[in-house]
Each structure stands twice: as C-alpha cells, then as structure tokens.
Amino acid sequence: MDLKPVEIPTQQLNVSSKMVCSTKCYNDVTCTGFFYNYDGRCSTFSARFHSLTFVNETGTQAYEHGGRFHQDIWTVERRYEGKWDCNMTDSDCSFLQEDIFVEVSGVPTDCYDVMLSVAGTSGVYTIVSRDGGAPINVSCEMSSSKGSWLVIQRRTNGLEDFYKKWKEYKDGFGDLNNEFWLEQDYFRLSLGDYSGDAGDSLSQQNGYRFTAKDVDVDTSKSNCARKYHGAWWYENCHDSNLNGQYLRGTHSSRAVGVNWRAWRGYNYSLKRTEMKIRPMQF
Numbered sequence: 001m002d003l004k005p006v007e008i009p010t011q012q013l014n015v016s017s018k019m020v021c022s023t024k025c026y027n028d029v030t031c032t033g034f035f036y037n038y039d040g041r042c043s044t045f046s047a048r049f050h051s052l053t054f055v056n057e058t059g060t061q062a063y064e065h066g067g068r069f070h071q072d073i074w075t076v077e078r079r080y081e082g083k084w085d086c087n088m089t090d091s092d093c094s095f096l097q098e099d100i101f102v103e104v105s106g107v108p109t110d111c112y113d114v115m116l117s118v119a120g121t122s123g124v125y126t127i128v129s130r131d132g133g134a135p136i137n138v139s140c141e142m143s144s145s146k147g148s149w150l151v152i153q154r155r156t157n158g159l160e161d162f163y164k165k166w167k168e169y170k171d172g173f174g175d176l177n178n179e180f181w182l183e184q185d186y187f188r189l190s191l192g193d194y195s196g197d198a199g200d201s202l203s204q205q206n207g208y209r210f211t212a213k214d215v216d217v218d219t220s221k222s223n224c225a226r227k228y229h230g231a232w233w234y235e236n237c238h239d240s241n242l243n244g245q246y247l248r249g250t251h252s253s254r255a256v257g258v259n260w261r262a263w264r265g266y267n268y269s270l271k272r273t274e275m276k277i278r279p280m281q282f
C-alpha cells in the first residue's frame with residue numbers, strides 16, 4: 001500500500017530524481033521530510049513523518065531527514081513504507097512508529113537516529129552534529145514508547161568536579177558513562193511548559209544566560225556561580241542549582257548543593273540528577 005501525507009507541503013516541484021528532491025529538502029532549513037512520486041513530483045514538508053497522517057496513493061514514497069549531509073555524503077535517510085495503522089474503508093491512516101521501515105546509512109546525527117538504528121539500547125554513541133562538525137560521543141537514553149533522550153547532564157556520585165569555568169561548560173567535560181556535562185551551543189535557557197511531580201524549579205531561570213565562576217552574566221551584584229558554587233542560568237540567583245556541590249543529601253550551607261528548591265529545598269543536595277532533551281514531536 002502506498003500512502004501520501006495529508007499535511008500541506010511547504011513546496012511542490014517537478015524534479016528528475018529522488019536525490020534532487022532530497023537536496024531541495026536539505027537546502028530548505030524548515031524541511032524535515034519529503035515525499036517523492038515516481039512521476040517526478042517532489043513535495044517537501046516541515047512536519048516529521050512520524051507526526052503526520054497518511055492517505056492512500058499509488059506510486060509514492062515518503063522520506064524523512066533532518067537536513068543531513070556530512071562531507072557531501074548522505075548520513076541518514078529513512079524510508080517509510082509497508083505497514084500502517086490503516087483501515088481500508090477509511091481514507092485516513094495513522095502512522096505507527098513501530099512499523100517504520102528504516103534505512104540508515106553512515107553515522108547518526110542525534111539520539112533519534114541512534115534509536116532507529118539500534119532500537120532500545122541506551123548507551124554512549126558517536127553522532128555527527130547537524131552543522132557537519134566533527135563527530136562527538138553522546139549518551140542516549142532510549143525509552144520504550146516515547147522515543148529517545150539526549151542526556152546533557154548527569155550527577156551520580158560526586159566523582160566529577162562541576163565547579164568549572166565557562167569555557168569548560170561550553171566544551172563539555174566528564175565521563176559519559178557516569179557524571180558529565182555535554183558540550184552545548186545554547187547558552188541562553190529557553191523553556192516550554194512544565195509538567196511533572198518534582199515542582200518547577202527551572203522556569204525562574206528561563207531566558208537567562210549561563211554564568212560560571214569566571215563569566216558573570218547574572219543579574220545579581222555578585223557572581224551567583226561563585227556564591228553558590230556552581231554554573232547555571234542564574235538570575236538573582238536560583239531556584240535550582242544542579243551543577244552545584246555534590247553534598248549527598250542534607251547540608252547546612254544554604255543553596256550551594258545540587259539543589260531543586262521546589263522538591264527538597266535549599267539545604268538538600270540531590271544524589272542523582274539527569275538533564276535530557278528530545279525532539280518536541282515525541
């Protein structure tokens with residue numbers, strides 16, 4: 001059965017081949033997938049195919065990629081075909097993630113790619129960043145139904161010193177199999193809505209830049225990183241301090257530990273933390 005996305009394409013063109021269609025998608029920063037028809041019709045989409053609904057059509061195939069060329073070669077291409085959650089009397093078919101037929105070539109560019117190639121196994125993997133930079137190792141955590149997480153911070157036992165300089169945070173440090181901070185470019189915090197049961201201790205820091213002991217961009221007269229022995233998106237100063245001192249539980253000194261105010265307050269240093277991100281589509 002062949003299927004076509006019901007979403008309105010961002011662009012429709014006639015092209016000579018699937019590769020030309022995929023290149024059109026690559027060259028459009030908003031494009032995350034394309035649909036190629038063997039008569040030469042090429043449609044590009046800004047939605048990912050795992051969030052689209054498909055309808056029947058003959059002679060077409062859907063491809064998804066995140067704009068991923070590395071050193072002029074394709075790194076990842078996923079092809080969708082075969083099984084769909086589709087009642088033949090309905091025109092609408094739902095896409096089923098477990099029914100993806102996957103073609104992966106080369107190296108993955110994020111934990112989502114890793115999940116598609118080695119389904120269900122958490123661990124350390126090599127990925128190539130979307131901007132085509134050097135390969136880096138990352139820690140990916142797969143969950144059964146909700147896709148995959150890229151872990152950006154982990155505290156477990158206090159072996160790693162987190163009282164580090166700004167550039168060390170930018171470059172990343174630690175042991176990916178244990179405690180670490182992942183290199184990152186987004187040093188201004190940008191958050192969506194909170195949900196969960198530990199209380200929201202991050203939204204107060206939303207929109208603020210990253211202060212470390214040697215770079216003070218917080219709104220306090222002092223340097224919050226020095227004052228609270230950490231490095232964070234401090235305001236004046238914090239509701240949370242997950243890069244603070246690893247103090248293993250209750251401490252008398254105020255707000256200098258691995259603190260999450262809404263849950264255990266300023267005098268309890270969490271024993272285990274993980275910060276992780278994943279694409280919004282999941």
Ligand SMILES: [Ca+2]
Nearest residue numbers: 218220221222
């Ligand atoms: Ca300051």
